Amino acid sequence: MVITRKPATLVIGGGIAGIQAALDIADAGYPVYLVEREPSIGGRMAQLDKTFPTLDCSACILTPKMVSAGQHPLIELLTYSEVASVDGQAGAFHVVVRKKPRYVDVEKCTGCGSCAEACRMHGRIVDRFNEGLSRRASIYVPFPQAVPLKYTIDPQACLFLTRGKCGTTFKCKDACPAGAIDFEQKEELVEIEVAAIIVATGFDLIDPRSKPEFGYGVYPNVLTGLEFERLSSASGPTGGKILLDGKEPQDVVFIHCVGSRDPHTGVAHCSRICCMYTAKHAHLVRDKLPDARVTVFYIDMRAFGKGYEEFYDRVKHEGVLYRRGEPSEVYAHGERLVVRAEDSVLRRTVEVEADLVVLATAVVPRADEAAVAELLGLERSSGGFFQEMHPKVRPVESNRPGVFLAGCCQGAKDIPDTVAQAKAAAASAMGILAGIGRSQQV
Amino acid sequence: MRVDDRQLLSELDLFGCIQCGKCTGGCPVSITTPLNIRYLIYETLVGALPEAEHMEELWDCTCCFTCVERCPKDVRPAELIIGIRGQMVESGKIPGTISTALTGIFRQGNPLGFARDDRAAWAEGLDLKPAQEGCDTLLFTCCTSAYDLQAQPAARALVRVLKAAGVDLGHLGTEETCCGNEVRRVGEKAMFEEMLVEEGRALLESVGARRIVTTSPHCFNTLKNEYGLHGIEVRHYTQVLAGLLQEGRLTLSGSLDKTVTYHDPCFLGKQNKVFEEPRAVLRAIPGLNFVEMDRNRERSLCCEGGGGRMWFEGTNTEDRLAFRRVQEAVDTGAEILAVACPFCLAMFSDAVKVKGLEERLKVMDIAELVAQALGG
Numbered sequence: 080m081v082i083t084r085k086p087a088t089l090v091i092g093g094g095i096a097g098i099q100a101a102l103d104i105a106d107a108g109y110p111v112y113l114v115e116r117e118p119s120i121g122g123r124m125a126q127l128d129k130t131f132p133t134l135d136c137s138a139c140i141l142t143p144k145m146v147s148a149g150q151h152p153l154i155e156l157l158t159y160s161e162v163a164s165v166d167g168q169a170g171a172f173h174v175v176v177r178k179k180p181r182y183v184d185v186e187k188c189t190g191c192g193s194c195a196e197a198c199r200m201h202g203r204i205v206d207r208f209n210e211g212l213s214r215r216a217s218i219y220v221p222f223p224q225a226v227p228l229k230y231t232i233d234p235q236a237c238l239f240l241t242r243g244k245c246g247t248t249f250k251c252k253d254a255c256p257a258g259a260i261d262f263e264q265k266e267e268l269v270e271i272e273v274a275a276i277i278v279a280t281g282f283d284l285i286d287p288r289s290k291p292e293f294g295y296g297v298y299p300n301v302l303t304g305l306e307f308e309r310l311s312s313a314s315g316p317t318g319g320k321i322l323l324d325g326k327e328p329q330d331v332v333f334i335h336c337v338g339s340r341d342p343h344t345g346v347a348h349c350s351r352i353c354c355m356y357t358a359k360h361a362h363l364v365r366d367k368l369p370d371a372r373v374t375v376f377y378i379d380m381r382a383f384g385k386g387y388e389e390f391y392d393r394v395k396h397e398g399v400l401y402r403r404g405e406p407s408e409v410y411a412h413g414e415r416l417v418v419r420a421e422d423s424v425l426r427r428t429v430e431v432e433a434d435l436v437v438l439a440t441a442v443v444p445r446a447d448e449a450a451v452a453e454l455l456g457l458e459r460s461s462g463g464f465f466q467e468m469h470p471k472v473r474p475v476e477s478n479r480p481g482v483f484l485a486g487c488c489q490g491a492k493d494i495p496d497t498v499a500q501a502k503a504a505a506a507s508a509m510g511i512l513a514g515i516g517r518s519q520q521v
Numbered sequence: 522m523r524v525d526d527r528q529l530l531s532e533l534d535l536f537g538c539i540q541c542g543k544c545t546g547g548c549p550v551s552i553t554t555p556l557n558i559r560y561l562i563y564e565t566l567v568g569a570l571p572e573a574e575h576m577e578e579l580w581d582c583t584c585c586f587t588c589v590e591r592c593p594k595d596v597r598p599a600e601l602i603i604g605i606r607g608q609m610v611e612s613g614k615i616p617g618t619i620s621t622a623l624t625g626i627f628r629q630g631n632p633l634g635f636a637r638d639d640r641a642a643w644a645e646g647l648d649l650k651p652a653q654e655g656c657d658t659l660l661f662t663c664c665t666s667a668y669d670l671q672a673q674p675a676a677r678a679l680v681r682v683l684k685a686a687g688v689d690l691g692h693l694g695t696e697e698t699c700c701g702n703e704v705r706r707v708g709e710k711a712m713f714e715e716m717l718v719e720e721g722r723a724l725l726e727s728v729g730a731r732r733i734v735t736t737s738p739h740c741f742n743t744l745k746n747e748y749g750l751h752g753i754e755v756r757h758y759t760q761v762l763a764g765l766l767q768e769g770r771l772t773l774s775g776s777l778d779k780t781v782t783y784h785d786p787c788f789l790g791k792q793n794k795v796f797e798e799p800r801a802v803l804r805a806i807p808g809l810n811f812v813e814m815d816r817n818r819e820r821s822l823c824c825e826g827g828g829g830r831m832w833f834e835g836t837n838t839e840d841r842l843a844f845r846r847v848q849e850a851v852d853t854g855a856e857i858l859a860v861a862c863p864f865c866l867a868m869f870s871d872a873v874k875v876k877g878l879e880e881r882l883k884v885m886d887i888a889e890l891v892a893q894a895l896g897g
Contacts, residue, residue: 291819292547292591340539341593378541407547407591411815421542421551421559428551 085109086274086515088508089174091162091451094122095141095494096486096501097279098148103505105153109512112271113148114157114176119225120145122281123487126208126305128312128319130494131359132390138314142224149226157269159231165276165455169481170515172273180264182232182240183218187259190228194218197254199245204236206316210306213316218251218260222314230259274515275481275508278465279501280451282487284440285338285346292408293337293438298416299324301409301436304356311363321367321435328435331364332418333357333375334406339441340378346441348462351491353439354381358391360437361399373399374431376406376420384493402429409436442491455482464490475504483507522573522614526565529604537594538562544588544598549823552845553837554581558588558598565601573609580606580616581835584706584828585787590819606708619707622832627712630698631664632832641694643673647680649692652728656691658683658761659730659753661744663737664699665831665863671870672863675886676736679758682891683734686771688761696724700735702743702788707829722748734761736888738789738862739827745793757789759861759887763798766805775896776808782855783811783887784846784869785821786862799861802887806894812853822846826864843872851882858884 088104090097093115101111113120124130125145127137148154163175183194195201198216206213208221217236220228232240232251239245239262252260284305287295295301300323302310313319321327335357339350354377361373380401382391395401406420418431444463445451452459458466458478465484468476475483483504486497529535538559545551545559556578564570579602588598609615625634641649643666652659660683666676683690701717725733725748732754735741745755765771781803789795796818803811816822825835825842835841847869850858858873860866869884 294820336541336593343591343593343595378539404542404546405593407543407545407587408820410820419546421545421557423540423542423545423559426557426560428546428548 086170086512087112087272088275088277088512089114089162089172089271089273090277090279092122092279092281092486092488093117093120093156093158094279094281094486095124095144096281096497097122097277098144099498099501100277100279100485100505100508101148101154102144102151103502104509104512105151107509108153109509110153110155112155112157112176112273114160114162116159116161117221118159118181118229118231119221119227120148120156120158121222121224121226124494125222125224126210126308126312128308128315129359129363131355132384132386134359134362138224145224145226156227158227160269162454163268169511170274172276172481174271174273174276176269176271178267178269180266181229182237182260182262182264183230184259184261185227185229187257188229189257190220190230191256192220192230193254193256194230194251194260197250199238199250200236204233209309209316210303212306212309275483275511276455277483277485277504277508278451278455278457278477278488279485279504280445280448280488282442282491283445285443287337287438287440289344290337293334293406293436294409294416295438298409298411298436300328300416300434301438303438303440304353304360305440307360307437311360311367321364323435326434327368328371328433330372330431330433331374331435331437332431332433333361333373333437333439334418335375335377335439336405337438337440341441346443346462348491349381350439350442351381352442352493355384355387355390355493357437357439358382358394362394362397365397365399375399375401376404376418377401378403378405384495442487445488448488455479457482460490462490464488475500475507481511522609522612524570524573524605524608526568526570528608529565529601532604533597533600535562535566535596535601538566538596539594541593543591543593547587547591549585549587549842550581550583550825550835552842553840554578554835556581558602562596562598562601573605573614576605578836580619580829580833581837582828583787583823583825583830585823586792587787587823590791603706603708607710608708610708615707616833618832618834619829622829623704623707623709623712626699626701626704626717631668632699632703633664633668635668637695640667640697641692643667643676644680644692647677649680649690652691652693652730654691655729657689657731658691659725659728659733660690660692661700661733661735661740662692662697663735663740663863665867666736667697669863669867672866675863675866675888678886678892679736679888682762682771682888682895685895686765688765691728691730693724693728700740700743702739703827703829703831705743705747706827718748722750725750725753732756734758736863738786738793739864742788742792757795757861759789759799759802760795762887762891763801766802773805773807773891773894773896775894777806777890777894778808779857780810780812780855781857781859781890782814782850782853783817783859784814784824784850784865785818786860786865787821787823787827789861790818790821799859799887802891803859806890809890809894812855814849814853816849822849824865824868826862826868831864831867841872843868844876847872847876847878847882851878856881856883857890858882859887859890860884861887
């Protein structure tokens with residue numbers, strides 16, 4: 080009998096789907112490479128405040144999984160990395176991963192943060208993790224619970240990397256007690272052999288500027304749902320206080336279906352999560368600002384998951400007003416905003432004043448979904464998400480044998496469905512891994 | 522009169538409506554009248570439309586097409602109103618003033634009922650050559666530009682500007698006939714298709730011009746999107762002026778030291794997405810200080826002049842959207858409200874008078890402002 084290293088799996092994407100799939104496979108004894116494009120794993124779920132319908136703190140249920148993935152002896156994290164090429168077939172894929180330079184030696188970096196405080200650009204670079212609601216330095220960790228907790232220099236923001244000069248001395252280098260800053264670092268290509276691939280590349284949200292009638296980008300107090308998450312999150316820019324320009328909003332209006340269910344602007348599907356996360360947002364406003372009036376404008380209420388209808392009932396009992404009608408426009412009235420809609424139950428148009436408007440924007444495929452499909456040889460469905468082999472009976476297999484799908488890259492879904500699909504993808508991948516084990520024993 | 526809802530359902534795809542109300546919520550005339558297009562779709566679907574005589578507010582619709590632009594399901598709500606109007610037209614149950622306008626077009630080629638022989642009188646002294654002699658650019662004047670004393674100066678200014686830029690410009694003279702954009706929208710489909718488009722297309726194509734430039738967004742819309750013209754580019758004049766300025770063929774050596782705001786016409790902006798060219802032209806005028814109203818571009822508020830409303834007062838004669846709009850313009854601190862449409866010019870000029878704002882706000886066409894800045 081020849082003992083070889085057990086066959087490995089590549090998981091692309093380090094959000095909750097990728098993390099869960101990686102953990103399941105590694106816990107079964109098979110090695111996993113978990114590739115994440117950003118400096119930290121965690122994905123969208125790391126950006127969320129609470130999760131519906133149980134109101135668990137998102138970070139509290141995600142962080143332990145992130146830490147497990149980071150510490151697991153059989154999981155090799157390849158963060159700040161992207162898959163460059165995939166050859167071969169099920170059971171024997173040859174993959175090249177491009178590790179982008181962090182310009183920080185991760186062996187030396189202790190995550191102390193002295194570099195970021197010293198950086199000349201401190202507080203001046205748009206913080207994408209906070210959806211642009213705050214500013215960070217050119218050297219950063221995306222969020223305090225990042226895994227790995229290692230700093231990264233943003234090559235688009237760093238003065239030295241963009242202009243070749245950063246004053247007379249490197250502030251970050253001088254400040255780092257570990258000597259971890261390394262501007263000589265180069266991109267690295269890592270070649271790996273895997274038997275199965277799980278694609279868990281997640282989703283984007285539409286830019287609501289494609290619905291100009293809502294004034295997003297014109298009025299600073301028109302936010303997307305994800306921006307509201309950061310505003311409400313204890314780890315966000317306001318420490319979890321719902322404040323706009325230092326003031327608590329008195330009237331908050333939520334608008335459902337912004338860009339989704341809207342073939343007119345190119346997104347035909349229902350995003351599936353917006354009814355429930357908006358109910359959660361409405362709850363958070365009632366909870367944090369008991370005097371604020373909260374109005375949710377909806378078209379159809381879709382509370383189909385376990386405990387969802389009950390949560391919707393609860394939120395209504397908390398004093399959230401649901402009005403049926405999709406608002407048509409937002410405009411200014413002095414310092415405040417006006418949301419104009421037809422309340423179709425009243426059968427009249429109404430103008431509701433607001434000082435915060437939150438748009439439930441459509442979940443859409445990643446902007447580079449087509450490029451990833453090309454790279455991996457995957458087919459896409461009409462909405463642009465990756466196509467499963469059969470919508471009913473083969474929901475996690477892609478058209479390419481040995482490549483499986485998990486999470487929102489296959490279609491909009493909530494966290495429970497994402498985790499379930501990730502576990503299904505892991506089980507399917509392990510079918511291939513176990514098969515190889517058997518053939519080696521013969 | 523009973524409306525034949527089955528016929529409407531066979532012509533229009535209303536079953537896809539999800540009753541979200543986005544159409545009614547954005548409908549400008551729903552601010553001042555009981556028109557509810559979302560409910561009208563539902564009434565049509567379930568066979569509960571009232572008698573036509575009880576739907577006078579149908580004539581309030583300006584066909585701004587905000588509902589069509591915003592409908593997530595491409596139901597095209599305004600087409601239902603046009604469809605019902607069509608049935609009313611067929612049975613003669615239409616407001617008298619609209620009937621008069623249609624008769625004017627039938628007899629004299631213009632809804633105002635003026636003599637066809639006087640159609641080119643506005644251009645006297647401008648040395649505007651007959652297009653029939655051959656020209657690069659055919660100027661198509663809206664009936665309002667041609668006959669309305671208030672709108673004529675804009676048309677004259679446009680000719681001066683285009684000539685200053687060296688454009689080889691021609692005009693159809695008394696042969697020019699109403700484009701029919703509003704004719705289709707009041708429901709007179711037969712007259713629009715069989716008379717105006719068919720004859721108009723043959724006439725326009727016979728000239729052999731490279732492009733048509735219109736004074737009105739309404740003519741621009743129908744000639745560009747509904748006439749099926751072959752080999753002729755259709756442009757609104759602000760697009761042509763923006764191009765001439767960019768190419769350096771039009772230079773403005775004068776100046777205009779005024780604060781100016783701009784109102785997006787529905788048929789130019791919302792419906793044809795021409796938002797930037799008019800602004801580029803205004804910004805190119807030396808000395809001009811350009812300011813925006815809060816509601817601009819896709820959120821512009823309709824002037825209420827389209828869809829036949831130039832010929833129909835509307836069911837609410839007390840309150841007009843133009844009253845709000847001129848106040849919005851005043852609130853920006855602008856001295857001039859620039860327009861790019863003869864209907865907008867008429868509606869806002871009236872509103873300024875009714876609201877006693879003459880001392881504070883002047884309504885002027887972009888062509889007039891450019892002509893003032895020509896200098897020399």
